[in-house]
Amino acid sequence: MNSSITRRFINFIDVIVRYGLIIFLLTISLAPFIWVVLSSFKTNREVLTSALSFPSSFSFDAYVNALTRARFPLYFFNSMFVSSLATFFAVLIFGMAAYVLARYQFRGRNIIYALLISSMLISLIPMQQPILMIIRALNLYDTRWALILVYAVKGLPVAIFIMHSFFKTIPKELEEAAYLDGANFLQTYVQVMVPLTVPAMASAGVLIFLNSWNEFLFALLLTKSEETRTLSYALRFFVNMFSYDFPTLFAAVVLTVTPSIIIYVLLQEQIHKSLVGGALKG
Amino acid sequence: MKAPKFWIILFLLPTLFLFTLIYAIPIITVFVTSFTEWSGFNSPVYIGLTNYANLIQDRTFRIAIRNSILWGLIAAFVHVPFGVAIALILHRKPFGWRFTRSASMLPNLIPPAALALLYTFLFNPGIGLVNEFIRRIGFKDFTVHWFFQPSTAFVAVTSVWVFYAGVIILITMAELSGIPADLREAALIDGASDNQVDRYIHLPLLKNIIGVGILIAVTEVFKMFDYVFMTTGGGPDNQTMSLGLLIYNQATVRYRYGYANTVGVILLLMGLIVFFLVSKAFGMTQTNG
Numbered sequence: 001m002n003s004s005i006t007r008r009f010i011n012f013i014d015v016i017v018r019y020g021l022i023i024f025l026l027t028i029s030l031a032p033f034i035w036v037v038l039s040s041f042k043t044n045r046e047v048l049t050s051a052l053s054f055p056s057s058f059s060f061d062a063y064v065n066a067l068t069r070a071r072f073p074l075y076f077f078n079s080m081f082v083s084s085l086a087t088f089f090a091v092l093i094f095g096m097a098a099y100v101l102a103r104y105q106f107r108g109r110n111i112i113y114a115l116l117i118s119s120m121l122i123s124l125i126p127m128q129q130p131i132l133m134i135i136r137a138l139n140l141y142d143t144r145w146a147l148i149l150v151y152a153v154k155g156l157p158v159a160i161f162i163m164h165s166f167f168k169t170i171p172k173e174l175e176e177a178a179y180l181d182g183a184n185f186l187q188t189y190v191q192v193m194v195p196l197t198v199p200a201m202a203s204a205g206v207l208i209f210l211n212s213w214n215e216f217l218f219a220l221l222l223t224k225s226e227e228t229r230t231l232s233y234a235l236r237f238f239v240n241m242f243s244y245d246f247p248t249l250f251a252a253v254v255l256t257v258t259p260s261i262i263i264y265v266l267l268q269e270q271i272h273k274s275l276v277g278g279a280l281k282g
Numbered sequence: 283m284k285a286p287k288f289w290i291i292l293f294l295l296p297t298l299f300l301f302t303l304i305y306a307i308p309i310i311t312v313f314v315t316s317f318t319e320w321s322g323f324n325s326p327v328y329i330g331l332t333n334y335a336n337l338i339q340d341r342t343f344r345i346a347i348r349n350s351i352l353w354g355l356i357a358a359f360v361h362v363p364f365g366v367a368i369a370l371i372l373h374r375k376p377f378g379w380r381f382t383r384s385a386s387m388l389p390n391l392i393p394p395a396a397l398a399l400l401y402t403f404l405f406n407p408g409i410g411l412v413n414e415f416i417r418r419i420g421f422k423d424f425t426v427h428w429f430f431q432p433s434t435a436f437v438a439v440t441s442v443w444v445f446y447a448g449v450i451i452l453i454t455m456a457e458l459s460g461i462p463a464d465l466r467e468a469a470l471i472d473g474a475s476d477n478q479v480d481r482y483i484h485l486p487l488l489k490n491i492i493g494v495g496i497l498i499a500v501t502e503v504f505k506m507f508d509y510v511f512m513t514t515g516g517g518p519d520n521q522t523m524s525l526g527l528l529i530y531n532q533a534t535v536r537y538r539y540g541y542a543n544t545v546g547v548i549l550l551l552m553g554l555i556v557f558f559l560v561s562k563a564f565g566m567t568q569t570n571g
Contacts, residue, residue: 014477018371018376021367021368021371022368022371022372022376022382024445025368025382025385025386025445026382026385028389028445028446029385029386029388029389029446029448030385030388031411032389032400032401032404032411033388033400035404035411036400036403039403047409048408048409050414051409051410051411051413051414051415052411052414052415052418093296093297093300094297096293096294096296096297097293097294097296097297097298099293100289100290100293100294101294104290106287106290112294112298115301116297116301119301119305121553121554121557122305122309122550122553123501123505123549123553124304124308125505125507125526125529125549126312126505126525126526126529126543126545126546126547126549126550127305127308127309127311127312127546128529128530128533128534128542128546129311129312129529129533129534129539129542129543129546130307130308130311130312130543131304131308132533132534133311133322134303134304134307134308149300149304150304152300153300153301153303153304153305156297156300156301156305160297185286185289186289189293210391213393214391214392214393214394214395216393216394216395216507216508216511216512217507217508217511217526217530220511220530221530221534231393232393232395232396233395235393235395235396235399235512236395236511236512238399239399239402246403246409249403250403253396253399253400253403256393256396257392257393257396260391260392260393260396261388261391261392263391264384264387264388264391268384271387271391272387272452272456275449275452275453276452276453276456279449279453279494279495279498
């Protein structure tokens with residue numbers, strides 16, 4: 001009898017802890033977003049009066065202000081351009097390297113693979129200064145191409161890792177058949193291997209795209225003018241741009257994160273798969 | 283397999299070029315110039331270990347190291363365990379588990395700079411949610427400038443990331459779903475409770491992924507930049523300085539390239555040390571593709 005009461009009590013505590021943790025998680029994950037969206041519809045006076053009130057009327061003035069005062073279409077275009085091209089080049093170039101490293105015997109192969117994979121342990125952040133110098137020397141400072149170059153290379157470890165292990169799983173007979181049919185090396189790669197590797201390319205590509213989209217430090221380091229400004233870097237300027245006009249500032253933040261949320265909603269399954277595949281690289 | 287050398291070289295060359303340009307040359311530069319005095323305007327002058335000796339004396343550097351170690355410990359002992367606990371709860375598929383999992387990913391998917399900026403609003407003493415909430419629950423005159431008071435700034439910066447363990451939750455749940463369900467069923471038949479299954483069957487099998495999670499989380503906070511830059515800028519009185527921001531300040535603001543790169547060497551070494559410590563502690567076998 002006694003033990004059953006104890007057990008029930010433990011069960012009760014157990015349920016409280018479980019649901020408590022879930023509610024805590026949902027609150028901290030969603031409340032900041034809900035709050036900033038609601039506050040963006042308020043008037044400045046309402047924002048200053050109380051953080052916990054609802055807007056008295058839903059006004060889109062803040063969004064109109066934000067869109068007219070900051071060049072969102074430009075930032076969005078820059079982010080899209082930089083992230084897409086970085087992803088494209090990373091998948092293209094590192095896919096080719098991953099292919100020969102996974103498939104062919106040649107002198108120095110193991111050393112090259114070890115060297116490339118060791119970059120997983122190295123972040124680019126300690127190398128800010130030399131990278132800035134190299135970008136200047138290449139005459140790429142304050143261009144979108146500087147970011148494309150750095151973001152693509154940032155994706156090297158994950159791209160090589162994911163695609164290398166994927167190529168290893170493809171049976172060699174497929175290539176041998178292609179060779180017997182008279183295809184050369186390039187044709188075999190492009191027509192036989194690449195179509196089979198699309199899932200791995202998508203996995204790596206999604207990670208590289210998201211990392212490029214969110215990147216801040218190298219945008220700060222390597223760009224200067226508004227023409228090259230990406231969406232995530234533009235955040236740095238909002239406080240000064242909209243100072244003391246809180247609803248507009250909030251609207252600007254909402255506009256900045258909306259593409260990320262849309263991307264997540266549309267590509268959720270793929271993003272989950274990529275993150276799990278990319279994490280296992282450790 | 284036979285392959286013309288020409289093609290192998292052609293396929294490797296662009297990668298090797300990029301690797302050399304953005305990894306190899308910078309990393310060698312960082313190491314070599316850490317032994318020099320270099321402003322970018324002069325050519326580097328060899329000064330031996332002077333930069334390293336100065337680092338040990340540098341109060342800002344010591345704070346940055348202290349913060350990195352604290353953040354690393356918080357990542358390993360709070361951030362990751364929280365994520366694993368949530369994953370174990372969601373793995374039993376309670377009502378709304380899918381939604382909860384997606385919601386937990388949201389703060390990890392938006393730009394970190396946006397999350398940080400959002401937190402400066404939340405913690406704003408005038409308009410923020412946090413102070414007003416604390417006032418509402420009874421502390422009438424509560425006003426804390428979270429990001430600007432030395433006593434609270436570290437906590438405020440930490441709160442921007444500590445409970446946002448979406449990636450940990452995701453990889454742990456993926457690992458859990460790979461554990462055969464008969465293990466649990468057999469244990470339940472033997473009279474074990476679900477909590478005992480989690481504790482004695484699931485958790486040991488998660489060892490590897492927890493190691494991976496700790497590695498990801500700790501190396502991530504070591505190189506923290508966006509959160510600090512967007513909230514406190516390292517202040518007040520350098521109390522929230524991170525190594526990444528210190529490098530940026532020394533190199534870009536003060537043109538002390540040699541010194542900045544000395545900090546870079548330390549940051550690189552810290553990443554390697556954590557890698558070997560965690561691999562050893564969790565007996566992780568290196569996956570070789």
